[in-house]
Amino acid sequence: MENAAFLTNFTNDITIVHILPTLTASSATKQKILANPSIKFIYESTVSEITGDGKHVTSITVTHQKTGEKTSLTTDGVFISIGLSPNTSLFRDQLEMDSYGYLLLKDGTETSIKGVFAAGDVADYRYRQAITSAGTGCAASLDAERYLNRYLNTL
Ligand SMILES: Cc1cc2nc3c(=O)[nH]c(=O)nc-3n(C[C@H](O)[C@H](O)[C@H](O)COP(=O)(O)OP(=O)(O)OC[C@H]3O[C@@H](n4cnc5c(N)ncnc54)[C@H](O)[C@@H]3O)c2cc1C
Incomplete structure (x- = not known):
């Protein structure tokens, strides 16, 4: 539409x-x-x-x-637009996803597996834009860094 x-x-x-x-x-x-x-x-x-x-x-x-x-x-033009599928088959049966295949996140960018973070279109049903993907990419890297720091402090 x-x-x-x-x-x-x-x-x-x-x-x-x-x-x-x-x-x-x-x-x-x-x-x-x-x-x-x-x-x-x-x-x-x-x-x-x-x-x-x-x-x-x-x-x-x-x-x-x-x-x-x-x-x-x-007609003199055809535009094909039949929806989008996230490229998440790689994570099927490993990371929790919704019925459309988008990865489910909690507390920022954390996936259902501790220490695994996701960003961008794979976890974004709503916006799917370059700028929002870059933003969540930054957030995921900060979350991963904090996770690693916390993890290293427990060793
Ligand atoms: C036709 C079109 C037009 C668009 N126009 C705009 C626009 O004008 N403005 C805008 O803001 N956004 C636009 N977008 C959306 C924007 O491109 C995406 O939101 C953005 O690229 C998502 O970034 P990402 O990093 O999540 O995923 P991607 O940019 O798709 O990056 C994913 C990367 O993972 C790689 N990959 C995939 N599978 C594997 C694997 N198994 N192992 C290793 N690597 C893998 C891929 O090769 C790719 O490099 C457009 C998208 C399309 C399709």
Whole structure:
């Protein structure tokens, strides 16, 4: 939804092809998008084919999920935005994560294993930005340093 809103800076003719029968964005975002005259919707459908002339995109084929009906739609641009998955499979069954795969943190940047700290997109469902990742990276390094200092004092 955010990407579609951004694209209205460049065009007043956007069609969102959405696999579900309704939108799942927050209600504030939904209201904003549905009220935008530049954005149309095709629900319960997927893009099954993108066609071009060798240089540019010219059309897409949209397939309805329930009926299987195929519709051709003329377009000169396709933007694919189907969500983000955190790159945390490496930590599966080792570090606690939420149902989307984001690492769960407590007390700053500490993971479910003592002495293991996390920062950035792997633990950030909400912001996922370079600057916030750099900030939590700094926090994690401070937490790790403090942890090591405490650990060394117990030896
Ligand atoms: C298309 C796009 C546009 C974006 N635009 C912006 C923007 O304009 N402004 C903004 O602030 N943010 C933007 N972001 C988000 C920003 O890039 C991320 O939030 C930020 O890079 C996250 O930093 P990170 O250190 O958590 O992860 P990453 O930058 O993804 O770094 C993770 C590192 O870990 C490495 N790695 C992965 N697996 C392993 C492994 N098994 N072993 C060792 N290393 C591994 C990867 O190679 C990578 O170098 C954009 C992201 C995308 C995808």
